[in-house]
Every structure is written in C-alpha cells, then in structure tokens.
Amino acid sequence: MSAPVAIGVAWRQVRDRFRAAGLDTPELDARLLAQTAFGLDAMGLVRRERQAATPEQLVELDRFALRRLAGEPVSRIAGEQEFWGLRFALSDATLVPRPETEQLVEEALARLAGQRAPRIVDLGTGSGAIIVSILEALPKARGFATDISEAALATARQNAERHGVAARLDVRQGAWWQAVPHTELFDLIVSNPPYIATAAIAELAPEVRVFDPKVALDGGWDGLEAYRAIASQAARRLVPKGQMLLEIGYNQAEAVRRVFSRAGFGRVEILKDLAGLDRVVVASHS
Ligand SMILES: C[S@@+](CC[C@H](N)C(=O)[O-])C[C@H]1O[C@@H](n2cnc3c(N)ncnc32)[C@H](O)[C@@H]1O
Incomplete structure (x- = not known):
C-alpha cells in the first residue's frame, strides 16, 4: 500500500505539472481543481493542508489535471463559475x-x-x-x-x-x-x-x-x-x-x-x- 498523500502535497504536485506544461495560471488552476476534487472551499483547502487525501480523491484530481492539460477550462471541469459574486452551475x-x-x-x-x-x-x-x-x-x-x-x-x-x-x-x-x-x-x-x-x-x-x-x-x-x-x-x-x-x-x-x-x-x-x-x-x- 502506498503512503497517504496530504491534500497540500497533492494540489502542489498538480501545480507543478501545470507549471511544467506552461499553463498561464498554474497555481490558481490547481487550487480550484483541488477544491472540487476534495469538496472544499478556498479556506478549507488551506485549513486541511495536512489531512490525508483518499485514493478516490487523488484519482479524481488526477483526472481533472489531465483534462486541464488537454486544454479544458477550469470552470468546465469544476462545473461551476463565479459571476457577480455568486456561484453558477454549468x-x-x-x-x-x-x-x-x-x-x-x-x-x-x-x-x-x-x-x-x-x-x-x-x-x-x-x-x-x-x-x-x-x-x-x-x-x-x-x-x-x-x-x-x-x-x-x-x-x-x-x-x-x-x-x-x-x-x-x-x-x-x-x-x-x-x-x-x-x-x-x-x-x-x-x-x-x-x-x-x-x-x-x-x-x-x-x-x-x-x-x-x-x-x-x-x-x-x-x-x-x-x-x-x-x-x-x-x-x-x-x-x-x-x-x-x-x-x-x-x-x-x-x-x-x-x-x-x-x-x-x-x-x-x-x-x-x-x-x-x-x-x-x-x-x-x-
Ligand atoms: C453568448 S450565450 C449567453 C449566455 C448567458 N446569457 C451569459 O451571458 O452567460 C448566448 C445564449 O443564447 C442562446 N441562444 C442561441 N440562439 C438562440 C435563439 N435563437 N433563441 C434563444 N436563445 C438562443 C444560447 O443557447 C446561449 O445560451
């Protein structure tokens, strides 16, 4: 069995993949996708930094990362977009x-x-x-x-x-x-x-x-x-x-x-x- 991966480590690995691929906003994209994969808001992602991600969450985050690397916009992957301070499902x-x-x-x-x-x-x-x-x-x-x-x-x-x-x-x-x-x-x-x-x-x-x-x-x-x-x-x-x-x-x-x-x-x-x-x-x- 592989060692548990902390949420903070998981999203930063995604950020690094996005950086290496030359995406414009690697950190923001990685954070937003991680929030969706882990079911957290922006503050939750900070607070749960050290919590272990489940294997299912890691698989989901990896799928999201691959979609982003294939050019899909973050809001499409997350299924949501903020507009006028409100969150809209897409x-x-x-x-x-x-x-x-x-x-x-x-x-x-x-x-x-x-x-x-x-x-x-x-x-x-x-x-x-x-x-x-x-x-x-x-x-x-x-x-x-x-x-x-x-x-x-x-x-x-x-x-x-x-x-x-x-x-x-x-x-x-x-x-x-x-x-x-x-x-x-x-x-x-x-x-x-x-x-x-x-x-x-x-x-x-x-x-x-x-x-x-x-x-x-x-x-x-x-x-x-x-x-x-x-x-x-x-x-x-x-x-x-x-x-x-x-x-x-x-x-x-x-x-x-x-x-x-x-x-x-x-x-x-x-x-x-x-x-x-x-x-x-x-x-x-x-
Ligand atoms: C540029 S999008 C704008 C969507 C939304 N109002 C926004 O600002 O995010 C244009 C919208 O017009 C709709 N649309 C296209 N042709 C239409 C038609 N003949 N009658 C009514 N709606 C139409 C599309 O389905 C789409 O939702």
Whole structure:
C-alpha cells in the first residue's frame, strides 16, 4: 500500500505539472481543481493542508489535471463559475459566463434603482447568470428567461433555485421572443446573445471554440443575426420608459446601433468596458 498523500502535497504536485506544461495560471488552476476534487472551499483547502487525501480523491484530481492539460477550462471541469459574486452551475449546454458580462448586471441595477417591482426579461439566458444575479439583488423584481436550448434552461432553473429566486423567475424555451407571451411588457430587456460571425469561430481560442456550445457563440454570417431577431419585437415589448441592454462584440457598436435605430428606438447609446472597448448597447424609446 502506498503512503497517504496530504491534500497540500497533492494540489502542489498538480501545480507543478501545470507549471511544467506552461499553463498561464498554474497555481490558481490547481487550487480550484483541488477544491472540487476534495469538496472544499478556498479556506478549507488551506485549513486541511495536512489531512490525508483518499485514493478516490487523488484519482479524481488526477483526472481533472489531465483534462486541464488537454486544454479544458477550469470552470468546465469544476462545473461551476463565479459571476457577480455568486456561484453558477454549468453544463455542456451553457456558455461559461464571462467577467465582462457583469457590466450588464451593473448597468441593469443602476437603471432599475428606485423601481418598486421591476419586470425584466433575459433573452438567451444560458446558465441564468445575468437574470439570477439581477433578481438576487432586487428582492421585489420578477424575471423572465428564455433560451433555444432546453438543456441550458435546466441549468438556469438549477441556478435560480440555488440563489433563491426561482419563485420570481419564469423560464421558457424558444427562439428569442417566441418564448415570451405577447401580453408581457418589461421595464428592462437584457441579452448577451451569440455575436461571433460564423466564419470567425474557427479563429477563436480552443478553450472557447472547443468547449463553449456553438449555439452560444454563432451569430450568423455577420454576427448580427440575434440582434436583428431581438430588435424585431423589442420596441413593443418595453413599457414606455423601459430600456434595453445588450452585450456586443468590440467592433459591432455602429452596426448594432443601426439595427436598433431602424427598429424604432429613439435613443441608442454605446457604453465602453473597463478595457475601453465598446461593450454594451443601451436602447430606449427616448
Ligand atoms: C453568448 S450565450 C449567453 C449566455 C448567458 N446569457 C451569459 O451571458 O452567460 C448566448 C445564449 O443564447 C442562446 N441562444 C442561441 N440562439 C438562440 C435563439 N435563437 N433563441 C434563444 N436563445 C438562443 C444560447 O443557447 C446561449 O445560451
């Protein structure tokens, strides 16, 4: 029988394998995978440093390490990603929510401040990261979440339960507005739709191209198909003072502005992200 291996030794061995392989963040990746393999949070991993790992845990950690060395992102392996300070479960059908998308949540909360019981729809909700974060922050708000992928919606429901907002979130499958009854009007529409042009998908980093679902990335021949579909009904789905917030690709601001101006929005504004890139389009009636 081999000697027991301490948890602290096990994760550092993984870190060293990741370093040797030239991964960008070997220590962070090793810690995060070890937390999942050992069922610990960040503090637990420190506190249980000297505790012996079980053989099963070591086998699991080794499997995780091999997946990471084969290029799979840590969040996919761990099945979770933090977003807006909350932990979101992921599945094969969901995009890993990106830190830049937190700007949509921040803008949404700023614009809804002072409204008593706002109604919000999130089109193409994926893991539910955007709408669940908004509802979690606004206890009187109600939400609607749609996606073409029923499998993604199962994960969104799971995340809504996890963060205690499921009773205020209506989750429905369908293409963009098809899933939303015509009688529903919203104070805010949010969406981070697929916006990569089909031909550009082949040029994405393997972590994205191989592991994010294609339906979550592919915005059609010019990357704008989802914006056109959303714009086709957005103006009549908003209350008079309602607003629409959309994430965009860094080079799409003017094209998306045109789509929404043509669709009847009197005011279309572009917001930049922290890196100074065009990131969010805000459209409203006036
Ligand atoms: C870029 S991902 C965003 C996911 C999530 N909102 C986020 O920010 O992490 C786009 C989402 O749109 C969904 N989607 C793609 N085509 C759709 C369609 N025709 N109707 C509704 N949702 C669609 C995908 O399944 C995916 O979940």
